[in-house]
Amino acid sequence: MDLFGEVSGAKPFLKWAGGKRQLIPTIQAALPDTFAQETDLTYIEPFIGGGAVLFWMLQQYPNVRRAIINDINPDLTTAYRVVQQRPEELIKALSAVQEFYHKLPTEGVRRSYFEELRAEFNQRPLEPLRNTVVLIFLNRTCFNGLYRVNSKGGFNVPFGRYDRPTICNAATIRADSALLARVTILNGDFAEVLTHVPNNGFFYFDPPYKPLSKTALFNAYATETFDDASQCRLAAFCRDLDAQGHRWLLSNSDVQNTDVADAYFDDLYAGFAVRRIQAKRIINSKAEGRGHISELLINNFAPTEIPQLL
Numbered sequence: 365m366d367l368f369g370e371v372s373g374a375k376p377f378l379k380w381a382g383g384k385r386q387l388i389p390t391i392q393a394a395l396p397d398t399f400a401q402e403t404d405l406t407y408i409e410p411f412i413g414g415g416a417v418l419f420w421m422l423q424q425y426p427n428v429r430r431a432i433i434n435d436i437n438p439d440l441t442t443a444y445r446v447v448q449q450r451p452e453e454l455i456k457a458l459s460a461v462q463e464f465y466h467k468l469p470t471e472g473v474r475r476s477y478f479e480e481l482r483a484e485f486n487q488r489p490l491e492p493l494r495n496t497v498v499l500i501f502l503n504r505t506c507f508n509g510l511y512r513v514n515s516k517g518g519f520n521v522p523f524g525r526y527d528r529p530t531i532c533n534a535a536t537i538r539a540d541s542a543l544l545a546r547v548t549i550l551n552g553d554f555a556e557v558l559t560h561v562p563n564n565g566f567f568y569f570d571p572p573y574k575p576l577s578k579t580a581l582f583n584a585y586a587t588e589t590f591d592d593a594s595q596c597r598l599a600a601f602c603r604d605l606d607a608q609g610h611r612w613l614l615s616n617s618d619v620q621n622t623d624v625a626d627a628y629f630d631d632l633y634a635g636f637a638v639r640r641i642q643a644k645r646i647i648n649s650k651a652e653g654r655g656h657i658s659e660l661l662i663n664n665f666a667p668t669e670i671p672q673l674l
Contacts, residue, residue: 374539379509380414410554434550441551446496448544458532567612618658637666
């Protein structure tokens with residue numbers, strides 16, 4: 365059975381660096397024992413990204429009656445709102461772009477069209493539907509499906525050499541739209557979600573990962589940099605949530621992949637359960653750099669002596 369369910373077929377409508385689809389079985393194992401039996405549960409994801417965990421969560425756990433998602437990237441949250449509210453218009457527009465693109469005769473012509481739409485995208489703000497159409501087109505035709513911007517907010521990922529990419533997946537858009545009817549979509553700083561959270565809420569944090577090297581800066585998906593000060597602010601926010609009785613689960617990179625003596629996250633989240641899990645490195649230009657590495661799962665509802673899930 366597919367991780368996202370055979371019935372509804374909802375899954376991420378965008379490729380997204382750092383997506384958590386491969387880690388869903390481990391995330392599921394890390395949830396509280398009572399999670400599936402709790403009533404009127406609200407799921408909160410302050411860094412939504414591609415939404416792999418969200419779409420899985422809403423299909424796997426019908427007791428999750430409501431979800432709140434947020435991201436600082438306005439292109440991303442606009443896309444979620446368009447999928448939620450205007451799925452048929454989006455499908456029609458994407459289908460037209462896909463038909464046109466597939467008829468282009470050569471790679472050079474496709475590259476020129478890609479660069480034309482990338483330039484249009486960087487003239488934001490566009491009307492929400494058009495912005496989402498161009499975003500999904502770029503996501504499906506750029507190199508490795510990356511979303512990366514420069515310091516001025518300009519999308520700068522180069523052309524990807526795909527002959528006939530799937531630009532419009534109508535079934536996915538319709539399934540996602542149906543699930544998103546239960547979701548409140550916010551655009552702002554992660555801490556702002558707290559004003560929308562009811563008593564029985566469960567947080568999953570998947571922030572931009574702390575880079576393991578100076579060249580591994582794949583978290584530049586917004587003009588605001590998620591640096592060490594931001595990591596510390598997030599840890600403080602998690603401590604505040606813990607003090608208020610909220611439960612949370614958080615993913616991040618494991619700096620011990622490059623320095624076994626580096627206790628950055630172990631110190632930052634001291635007193636909480638810090639577990640190391642295996643994940644496949646996907647975003648790398650060289651095949652030999654796509655092996656398994658350790659990542660972190662941290663939570664405030666399990667005892668610290670839980671064995672590592674390696």
